[in-house]
Amino acid sequence: MSQVSPDAIERLLSRRGYRLTAPRRNLLEVMAGLGDHFVAEGIVSAAPEVGRATVFRTLRLLQDLGVVCQVVLDDGTLAYRLAPEEHHHHVLCVECGAAEDFSSPALESVLREVEESTGFTVEAHRLELYGRCSVCRASDH
Amino acid sequence: MSQVSPDAIERLLSRRGYRLTAPRRNLLEVMAGLGDHFVAEGIVSAAPEVGRATVFRTLRLLQDLGVVCQVVLDDGTLAYRLAPEEHHHHVLCVECGAAEDFSSPALESVLREVEESTGFTVEAHRLELYGRCSVCRASDH
DNA sequence: GACTCTAACGAGACTACGTGTCAATAGCAA
DNA sequence: TTGCTATTGACACGTAGTCTCGTTAGAGTC
Ligand SMILES: [Mn+2]
Ligand SMILES: [Mn+2]
Ligand SMILES: [Zn+2]
Ligand SMILES: [Zn+2]
Numbered sequence: 001m002s003q004v005s006p007d008a009i010e011r012l013l014s015r016r017g018y019r020l021t022a023p024r025r026n027l028l029e030v031m032a033g034l035g036d037h038f039v040a041e042g043i044v045s046a047a048p049e050v051g052r053a054t055v056f057r058t059l060r061l062l063q064d065l066g067v068v069c070q071v072v073l074d075d076g077t078l079a080y081r082l083a084p085e086e087h088h089h090h091v092l093c094v095e096c097g098a099a100e101d102f103s104s105p106a107l108e109s110v111l112r113e114v115e116e117s118t119g120f121t122v123e124a125h126r127l128e129l130y131g132r133c134s135v136c137r138a139s140d141h
Numbered sequence: 142m143s144q145v146s147p148d149a150i151e152r153l154l155s156r157r158g159y160r161l162t163a164p165r166r167n168l169l170e171v172m173a174g175l176g177d178h179f180v181a182e183g184i185v186s187a188a189p190e191v192g193r194a195t196v197f198r199t200l201r202l203l204q205d206l207g208v209v210c211q212v213v214l215d216d217g218t219l220a221y222r223l224a225p226e227e228h229h230h231h232v233l234c235v236e237c238g239a240a241e242d243f244s245s246p247a248l249e250s251v252l253r254e255v256e257e258s259t260g261f262t263v264e265a266h267r268l269e270l271y272g273r274c275s276v277c278r279a280s281d282h
Numbered sequence: 283g284a285c286t287c288t289a290a291c292g293a294g295a296c297t298a299c300g301t302g303t304c305a306a307t308a309g310c311a312a
Numbered sequence: 313t314t315g316c317t318a319t320t321g322a323c324a325c326g327t328a329g330t331c332t333c334g335t336t337a338g339a340g341t342c
Contacts, residue, residue, distance in 0.1 A: 018318085018319095019308085019309045019310075019318060019319065020309075020310095021308075021309070021318090021319065021320075022308085022309095022320095023319085023320070023321090024319090040299075040300080041298080041299075050320090050321085051320065051321035051322070052299095052300085052321080052322090052323095053300090053301075053302085053320080053321070053322090053323095054319080054320060054321070056299090056300060056301075057319085057320090070217065072213065072267060074265060076211065076219060078217060078299095091255055091259050091261045091263065093261065094264070100259050100261070102255050102258065102259060104251050104254065104255065106247070106250060106251045106254060107248075107251050109247060110245050110247045110248050110251065111270065113245065113247060114232055114243050114245065114270060115272075117243065118232050118241050118243060118274075119274065119275035120232045120234065120241070120270070120272045120273065120274050120275070121272045121273050121278060122232065122270045122271070122272040123235070123271060123272040123273065124215060124270075124271040124272070125268065125269060125270045125271060126213060126267065126268070126269045126271075127266065127267070127268045128266060128267045129252065129255060129261070129263045129265075129266045130263070130264060130265040130266060130267075131256075131261045131262045131263040131264040131265070132261065132262050132264065133259075133260065133261050134260035134261070137262060155339095159289085159290095160289060160290065160337085160338045160339070161338075161339090162289090162290065162291075162337075162338065163291095163337090163338095164290080164291070164292095165290090180328095181328075181329080182327080182328075191291090191292085192291060192292040192293070193292080193293090193294095193329085193330095194291080194292070194293090194294095194329090194330075194331080195290080195291060195292070197328090197329060197330075198290085198291090219328095283342105284341100284342085285340105285341080285342080286339105286340095286341085286342105287338105287339100287340095287341105288337100288338095288339105289336105289337090289338080289339100290335105290336085290337080290338085291334105291335080291336065291337085292333105292334100292335085292336095293332100293333095293334100293335105294331105294332095294333105295330105295331085295332085296329105296330080296331075296332100297328105297329085297330075297331095298327100298328085298329085298330095299326105299327085299328080299329100300325105300326085300327085300328100301324105301325080301326070301327095302323105302324085302325075302326095303322100303323090303324085303325095304321105304322095304323100305320105305321100305322100306319105306320080306321090306322105307318105307319080307320065307321095308317100308318090308319080308320085309316105309317095309318080309319085310315105310316095310317100310318100311314105311315095311316095312313100312314085312315090312316100
């Protein structure tokens with residue numbers, strides 16, 4: 001359950017009938033290079049030759065295709081991440097920014113529980129965890 | 142586990158040494174009147190006599206005091222809600238906007254599970270559920 | 283009730299982030 | 313190669329929230 005490669009995404013794009021343009025290739029490289037997760041503004045400045053609007057358009061397209069997902073940081077900032085298509089969530093290190101995906105079958109039963117007690121039908125959810133990764137914990141006293 | 146009254150919040154404010162100003166009273170009334178949850182801009186226009194900066198300052202203060210909490214809507218928009226001090230989460234109706242609080246002990250075991258498999262220490266989290274309330278489900282075909 | 287100290291306020295400029303428009307460009311299928 | 317049109321970039325615009333700073337008004341004290 002790790003990042004999808006830029007190459008695989010390019011193939012997905014043309015398979016779905018989207019054009020494989022230079023800006024798109026460019027942005028995919030940049031995103032892969034920015035690491036674990038990145039904010040839109042980071043892409044804009046890492047790819048100054050690509051238009052601002054194109055960055056946001058591309059982010060939306062990749063989200064629709066399911067290869068990029070949103071990550072809500074602990075302070076509420078919206079970030080993005082290259083990630084697998086399956087439904088999953090994130091654990092984020094508040095110290096170094098490391099991110100990891102996880103999926104949790106046990107969460108499903110939490111949802112059923114809430115449906116019972118509230119009468120709602122739950123159709124979607126967001127779950128983000130914040131904490132400290134093992135590396136950061138080790139390097140602190 | 143329902144909304145805290147404006148009165149109770151006013152008492153909390155002075156108990157903590159904050160001044161009970163006209164704008165603050167005003168905003169508390171407005172928030173209570175806006176219902177389930179509300180966006181900052183909604184408060185700004187519902188209380189035109191209060192300065193924009195004061196609205197945001199007050200929202201932050203009330204969050205620090207724990208009587209207002211953030212609600213992330215399904216489209217990512219940030220909203221707020223008068224709510225109990227205990228830790229809890231939200232179920233939101235995507236059709237009518239109804240919101241309800243819930244807390245889930247079972248979620249704790251999900252967190253422990255993730256800590257084991259990732260090596261992270263989880264210190265905080267966000268969970269928001271989106272779906273449809275019983276009223277909206279009943280009124281649809 | 284008046285005095286004082288300073289927390290809190292409002293006006294308005296400003297920044298950050300994202301969207302809309304539209305003429306120009308460049309994939310890509312024929 | 314050619315032609316169609318999806319996609320692009322420049323730039324103007326919109327919206328959400330922040331900052332500054334001179335002014336105001338809580339609230340404790342006399
Ligand atoms: Mn994800
Ligand atoms: Mn809440
Ligand atoms: Zn870390
Ligand atoms: Zn509803």
